[in-house]
Amino acid sequence: MSLAGLDPSAGAGLLADIKTFEALGAYGLGVCTALTVQTDTRFLSVEWQSAGQIIAQATPLLETFPVEYCKIGIVRDAPTILEIILSVRTIQPEIRFILDPVVKASAGYTFHDTTQLSVWKQVLQQVYLLTPNYHEALLLSGEEDGHTAASALAAYAAVLLKGGHRPERQGVDSLYIGKTDIIDIPAAAETVFPKHGSGCVLSAAITAQLAAGNSLPAACIKAKLYTEKFLASHSSLLGYHIT
Numbered sequence: 001m002s003l004a005g006l007d008p009s010a011g012a013g014l015l016a017d018i019k020t021f022e023a024l025g026a027y028g029l030g031v032c033t034a035l036t037v038q039t040d041t042r043f044l045s046v047e048w049q050s051a052g053q054i055i056a057q058a059t060p061l062l063e064t065f066p067v068e069y070c071k072i073g074i075v076r077d078a079p080t081i082l083e084i085i086l087s088v089r090t091i092q093p094e095i096r097f098i099l100d101p102v103v104k105a106s107a108g109y110t111f112h113d114t115t116q117l118s119v120w121k122q123v124l125q126q127v128y129l130l131t132p133n134y135h136e137a138l139l140l141s142g143e144e145d146g147h148t149a150a151s152a153l154a155a156y157a158a159v160l161l162k163g164g165h166r167p168e169r170q171g172v173d174s175l176y177i178g179k180t181d182i183i184d185i186p187a188a189a190e191t192v193f194p195k196h197g198s199g200c201v202l203s204a205a206i207t208a209q210l211a212a213g214n215s216l217p218a219a220c221i222k223a224k225l226y227t228e229k230f231l232a233s234h235s236s237l238l239g240y241h242i243t
Contacts, residue, residue, distance in 0.1 A: 001062075001069070002070070004032075005032070007038055009238065011195070011196040011197040016204065020200075020201050020204035024205060024208035026211045026212065033076075034046050034049055035047040040196040040236075048076040055083075055088075058087075062088060071100065071203050078116040078119040082123050082126070096128035099130050103135075103136050120140055130158070131162060132153070133161075134164075151179070159175070160173055160220055161176065172185065173224055189231065191232055192228055193236070205222070205226045205227055
């Protein structure tokens with residue numbers, strides 16, 4: 001299942017997640033968390049769905065289908081995310097959440113107020129995997145470098161620190177599991193192009209790979225390979241989902 005925003009360009013958010021699930025052989029259920037007005041280059045506005053509206057969409061699906069993994073994208077704020085997670089767990093207690101903590105759109109629109117960091121800690125305790133980019137990891141942890149930030153966040157959940165914005169290790173993703181295990185995942189593709197929604201695609205691909213029975217490290221490695229194919233699929237900011 002994906003809980004994410006509706007991007008009319010279909011490059012990011014809910015539509016990108018469902019396309020990714022489908023390409024990787026997983027049937028995707030989709031719940032809309034926000035209605036956005038945007039293109040691949042411009043973010044103009046957002047109309048947030050309340051926790052109640054999101055839960056109302058998700059409830060009949062969760063009561064009908066055995067959902068093992070749920071990817072969460074943009075949601076209004078941390079208290080809303082926490083309310084959704086706790087509600088979902090009352091229906092399917094064993095569900096695992098993959099959280100792509102979108103705090104700022106690539107087009108420059110800031111989503112979350114970072115004064116809510118205390119609530120974020122409660123959210124992270126409910127999450128199986130967090131997939132922040134370098135800047136998101138700094139914001140959520142309050143630390144000043146990526147490694148320290150990811151290590152701090154890994155006290156709550158596994159963390160995949162994405163390499164797209166890492167100043168010291170460009171293109172290398174690092175999976176932090178607990179306090180000691182760090183698995184580096186270098187880039188494999190030689191030629192890729194920047195893409196609107198690349199973070200959404202990666203986290204959705206990890207979710208699909210986990211649903212297929214892969215371990216967390218294997219799911220992250222396979223998802224990165226899939227995302228690189230997506231990045232290489234076209235020179236524009238919008239890509240194609242090919243396996």
